[in-house]
Amino acid sequence: MPMTFNLAWRLFKHEARRGELTIILLAIVLSVGAVLSLSLFSERLQGALKSRSAAFIAADAQLRSDKPVDETWLLKAKDEGLDTARQVSTRSMVFKGDAMSLVDLRAVNNNYPLKGMVSVADAPFGAKKDIDALPASGEAWVQSRLFQTLKLNVGDAIDIGEVKLIVTRVLSDIPDAGFSVFNTDPIVLMSLDDLEAAEITGPGSRARYVSYFAGDTSSVKSYTSWLLPQLNDDLHSWRTVEDDESAIGRSVASAERYFLLASLLAIVLAAVSIAVAAQRYAQRHFDPVAIMKTLGATKQTIRKVYLIQILFITLLGIAIGLIIGFIGQHIVVSLVADRVDVSLNVWHWRPVVIAIATGATCAVLFSLYPLLQLFSVPPLRVLRKDLDASLRSRSIQFVASGGAIFALMWMYSQDLKISVILFASGAALVAGLLVATYFLIALGRKLGSGKMGPWQLAWARIKRRAMDNSVQLISFSITIMLLLVVLVMRNDMVSQWRAQLPEGTPNYFLTNITPDNQARLDRHFADQNVDINELFPVTRGRFVSVNGEGVNTEVSKEEESSNEGRRGLGREANLTWGNTLQKENEVIEGIWHGNVDSTYSEGWFPVSVEEGVAERLDIKMGDLLSFNVGSEIVETKVTSVRKVNWQTMQPNFFFVIHPDAMKAFSPTYITSFYLPTERKAELTKLLKPFASVTMFDVDARINQLRDIVEQVSVAVEFILVLVLMAGSLVLIAQVQASMDERRQEIAILRTLGAKGSLIRKSVVFEFLIIGTVAGFMAALANELSLYMLQTSVFQMTASLHLEYWLVAPAVGALVVGILGAIGCWRLLTLNTGEMLRKMV
Numbered sequence: 001m002p003m004t005f006n007l008a009w010r011l012f013k014h015e016a017r018r019g020e021l022t023i024i025l026l027a028i029v030l031s032v033g034a035v036l037s038l039s040l041f042s043e044r045l046q047g048a049l050k051s052r053s054a055a056f057i058a059a060d061a062q063l064r065s066d067k068p069v070d071e072t073w074l075l076k077a078k079d080e081g082l083d084t085a086r087q088v089s090t091r092s093m094v095f096k097g098d099a100m101s102l103v104d105l106r107a108v109n110n111n112y113p114l115k116g117m118v119s120v121a122d123a124p125f126g127a128k129k130d131i132d133a134l135p136a137s138g139e140a141w142v143q144s145r146l147f148q149t150l151k152l153n154v155g156d157a158i159d160i161g162e163v164k165l166i167v168t169r170v171l172s173d174i175p176d177a178g179f180s181v182f183n184t185d186p187i188v189l190m191s192l193d194d195l196e197a198a199e200i201t202g203p204g205s206r207a208r209y210v211s212y213f214a215g216d217t218s219s220v221k222s223y224t225s226w227l228l229p230q231l232n233d234d235l236h237s238w239r240t241v242e243d244d245e246s247a248i249g250r251s252v253a254s255a256e257r258y259f260l261l262a263s264l265l266a267i268v269l270a271a272v273s274i275a276v277a278a279q280r281y282a283q284r285h286f287d288p289v290a291i292m293k294t295l296g297a298t299k300q301t302i303r304k305v306y307l308i309q310i311l312f313i314t315l316l317g318i319a320i321g322l323i324i325g326f327i328g329q330h331i332v333v334s335l336v337a338d339r340v341d342v343s344l345n346v347w348h349w350r351p352v353v354i355a356i357a358t359g360a361t362c363a364v365l366f367s368l369y370p371l372l373q374l375f376s377v378p379p380l381r382v383l384r385k386d387l388d389a390s391l392r393s394r395s396i397q398f399v400a401s402g403g404a405i406f407a408l409m410w411m412y413s414q415d416l417k418i419s420v421i422l423f424a425s426g427a428a429l430v431a432g433l434l435v436a437t438y439f440l441i442a443l444g445r446k447l448g449s450g451k452m453g454p455w456q457l458a459w460a461r462i463k464r465r466a467m468d469n470s471v472q473l474i475s476f477s478i479t480i481m482l483l484l485v486v487l488v489m490r491n492d493m494v495s496q497w498r499a500q501l502p503e504g505t506p507n508y509f510l511t512n513i514t515p516d517n518q519a520r521l522d523r524h525f526a527d528q529n530v531d532i533n534e535l536f537p538v539t540r541g542r543f544v545s546v547n548g549e550g551v552n553t554e555v556s557k558e559e560e561s562s563n564e565g566r567r568g569l570g571r572e573a574n575l576t577w578g579n580t581l582q583k584e585n586e587v588i589e590g591i592w593h594g595n596v597d598s599t600y601s602e603g604w605f606p607v608s609v610e611e612g613v614a615e616r617l618d619i620k621m622g623d624l625l626s627f628n629v630g631s632e633i634v635e636t637k638v639t640s641v642r643k644v645n646w647q648t649m650q651p652n653f654f655f656v657i658h659p660d661a662m663k664a665f666s667p668t669y670i671t672s673f674y675l676p677t678e679r680k681a682e683l684t685k686l687l688k689p690f691a692s693v694t695m696f697d698v699d700a701r702i703n704q705l706r707d708i709v710e711q712v713s714v715a716v717e718f719i720l721v722l723v724l725m726a727g728s729l730v731l732i733a734q735v736q737a738s739m740d741e742r743r744q745e746i747a748i749l750r751t752l753g754a755k756g757s758l759i760r761k762s763v764v765f766e767f768l769i770i771g772t773v774a775g776f777m778a779a780l781a782n783e784l785s786l787y788m789l790q791t792s793v794f795q796m797t798a799s800l801h802l803e804y805w806l807v808a809p810a811v812g813a814l815v816v817g818i819l820g821a822i823g824c825w826r827l828l829t830l831n832t833g834e835m836l837r838k839m840v
Helices: 002-018 022-054 071-079 144-150 192-198 217-230 247-284 286-294 299-336 350-375 395-413 416-447 454-464 466-500 515-527 611-616 677-687 699-736 739-751 756-792 803-829 832-839
Strands: 061-065 083-096 099-108 118-121 128-131 139-143 157-160 163-173 187-191 208-214 236-240 508-513 536-546 549-552 573-577 585-590 605-610 624-629 632-644 655-657 668-673 694-697
Touching (some): 002 299, 022 247, 022 350, 071 083, 071 208, 083 144, 083 192, 099 192, 139 144, 139 157, 144 163, 157 187, 163 187, 163 192, 187 192, 217 236, 247 395, 286 299, 286 350, 299 350, 350 395, 395 416, 416 466, 416 756, 466 756, 466 803, 611 632, 624 655
Parallel strands (some): 139 163
Antiparallel strands (some): 061 208, 061 236, 083 099, 083 157, 118 128, 118 163, 139 187, 508 668, 536 573, 536 668, 585 632
16 A cells, blocks of 8 residues: 555656646636635625624514513523513504504513614604614603604603603614504604503503524524424414515525525536546546556556545645635625625635535546546557547446536535426536537538538537537536526526615605695695605405405404404405506406406405415405495405515505495595605605604615615625636636647648648637537526526526527637637647647
8 A cells, every 4th residue: 555655646746747637636626616715705695694684673583472472482592592682562552741643662671672773863854873772761762753743852751551751862763663654653662661560561452572582593593493393373473584575585585595506506617627627637647557557557556546646636626725715705705895794704614514525526426437437448558549448338427427416516505496406407408418419410520521621620520529529518508508597697686686676766655645635745745846656545444254254353362262263364454446557566367457347236346356365365266355444344356366566665455446346435545755865854844734644764774675785786796706707717627628639630630731720710610619509508508497496496587588599609609719719729839840749
């Protein structure tokens, strides 16, 4: 063994000096560096985004309960190393003298919030500022609208139940305020110590008890696993950052899936680069192995020598790759530091382990077939250069390479669906490329004959190097396909995110607009150069039956145990009516009632139901629904089901009824408008003539959403750049892999008198042909991959990207052609004598 090790080490140093190990070493460095930099940046970015999104629920996890939370659960959380906080929320009346208003009361302890900040203002509707403080016992912080409704001033006293509190600050926002244009009651923040004295959480109240938890991810997961089996679905609701279904939650979840996708593709690119490099490495050592066998070396000795060499190369490549990857992600973080909240102080070991595993697995499994070929080289090759390795079956290569790629993808993602989709798309692409290669060779056989010009010479070379060209074509196509997937997914995701919050998105909502105020409000806002959007009529109604079967209305906690019957909404619904289908609403079943011109004498009127509530309440087309509006019963029939985009900042409704059904009812109206931040001081003037109108300010929440979306978009762009760089290096490695054979071909052509211009053009044309075919096949496979990813993983609407069917072949031809010309340029500039000497 020492002799074998010494021989391997001497051979390693000799080949390192000659540059023989450069290609495979760079491939391993590329794989480890790309995976580490991409994965480490993604992990840090995901952590930063989760921390930002955690501010929207004031914690990493949140437990909501209809009854006080068991104290032992909170003690268990502390034992797990989690920080905890508590809040009790309820609707209550607030009094100032004879004036009163319904408010959203939040009583919190001193630890609230665990994530995010409470913000206040110096005056009602003023600029907000974050504050690290909470109301003391005997104090209350109230939102601007309550100052307007009760004509409050800072320092005034208000009555909440049996307790009197002093208003000490103007409350702007709290982290988990939530967003609903129909829950417009102003928030009052008070100390939890004053809640018992207020006596407002007794029997019949609708109090919600919220517990907050924050800590490292492993502790939260451990506590979640312990807690979930003990929860009662009728009483408790457990929510973590990962469960966030808001616009920001979905954007962050999509970004995380994209980071995962990009990292998986980086692993595939790394695997391809090592496979290409290993193949070239083995081919360049056919002669040394034949010489060693001629001199009496056994197969076992040769096997050990080259396995030890692969070990040396792998260890060196992993070490250099880790250093480069670490430096690379530091550079990326520094470049985006002013736009993205990514901290260099947080370290993650998982990307390091994944990078090492990627380098080692790829180096071993993708080198397996080339090494087996190397070991099977016959000694007679010393005399006959035309003798190659005796191992011809590529089943070992396909099984080892395919198994390595899938294992790495699954190990890294822990998501079987994404791994299967990408692997199946790649397999389909390889199958298609084998067919394309067959037709390309057949075409080359025809076009490569006749008078020998550059095009004919290019086609002849494609036919002659059929197997090598098929490998190159597959490599180029997979690389281009993966880059297309990352590019198109990035464009589609960012476009979708930004479409949710375009410039001019309404940032204020108005409710409780009476019919008498409607025209006056329109004129007043127009005079102030403020455009208001469409007004929607709204009235409250209780959903009471389906096809005559009563539904569970769940009026109070005490009644919940005795309620029987079909499941209902559990609260009053906000009903609207109209014949015009709202924006971002799509009828997916039935016919929209505004498209049918008829009268209704059957005793019912058409209603359109949102698909989510229809599924939750088991409502079908043709069902008869009854609503209790005031003292009247409105009978309706489901004539359509709608898909609603809830991420738009506009009022949306579960039920939209035909206008004829609601003629007897006097509605209030809801609308929205956009006011630039610099005009925020004008709000008081705008609303002063309309004391009964309630305004809901979502400007701060929209700015938070835009900030997160912008950060995610920037991060996605940088990840795209990293993957593009990795893909470019793979293409270069593939071009370099064919240099030895091309040197021999060019030397023979020059010896036979071929002009330099003919050879140069034929080389460029060959790469142009291969690049065009690779780009076209990549575009086809890209559509297949995107369809499965967008519909099954990212929950997006799939669409064809026909522009890439033109762009991909053109870019493929251009990039591969340029890389081929650059890679072969040194060969093309050598004179015939130098080439022949290098071949000896």
